[in-house]
Amino acid sequence: MSFTAAEIWAIIVILGIGTFLIRFSFLGLIGDRALPPFALRLLRYTPVAVIPGLVAPLVIWPEATGGAPDLARLIAAAVTLAAGVKTRSFMVAIVAGAVTFYLLSALL
């Protein structure tokens, strides 16, 4: 971790305040005026727009292998995704992914 303790605390506190303000926005400050439809439309996609881009390099170029693609990680990621899409369950997806990863790591 290259951050100092003070920097880590600053990140935690700023994220806490920022997240609270996002959650408080309409409830507290803006009132019950409706969001413009295009804004609602953009906001709907924030998690699926940010998280996959964060995950992709971790799956394809894992640091643990020095950045070389690793078959066990690639297959386990695919299994997690497929299980999650099929069952719509966080738990089933994460268990399926973890089991696949450890099985393949042991076998390959």
Next chain:
Amino acid sequence: MPSSIPKRSFWRGARDGAPFTLIVGPFAAVFGVVASEAGLTLAQTFAFSALVIAGAAQIAAVQLMVEAAPMVVVLATALAVNLRMAMYSAALAPHLGGAPLWQRALIAYLNVDQSFAVSSAKYEAMPEMSVPEKIGYFLGVMAPVAPVWYGMTVVGAVLGQQIPDWLALDFAVPIAFLAVIAPALKTVAHVAAAFTSVVLALALSGLPFGTGLLVAGFVAMCVGAAVETAMERRV
């Protein structure tokens, strides 16, 4: 508990919220493990969960801290992941806008994916609920969820320090994220946004300090909205 909040709706909320501890508990534990692996102290890890209560954003922040991204990028990315909650806030405002400020502030703090989903569905189904009943129900939903979220973060953080290296915990982050995102891929527009995000994040990974991810996220958001608009026109 102030007398202005109806006990019955609080307990009904608590009953409806209880099953979500099964999702929130493991996710909190995963965050605890990830944060302690990254080198955060127990106090920092707990403060993260207590102040932010948003697992995906917390894991994103810790991952970028491990990658030594600049603080601004860490904050911008994690807050971008949480932007969806402005939408939750907007959706709750017509129901809870009449409550006292301190209650609305408390609801805002506790406004997470699970409490929003359960409560907004309840309000739609039972429009005859009064504002205090709606507040009581929402707080009730979080009554079992929030303590499990805090507690399991600590359990994960403590266990994380004792997990041997061969368990390759680096892979906990992508697996947890994929498990969060996969169930959210509900429509063609969601899939298009996710696909754009992956392609651009990989293509722009040469850009310094995670700024490629911010560009990828913004473009992917626009793609999602554009595809949704296009799909509506076709119908």
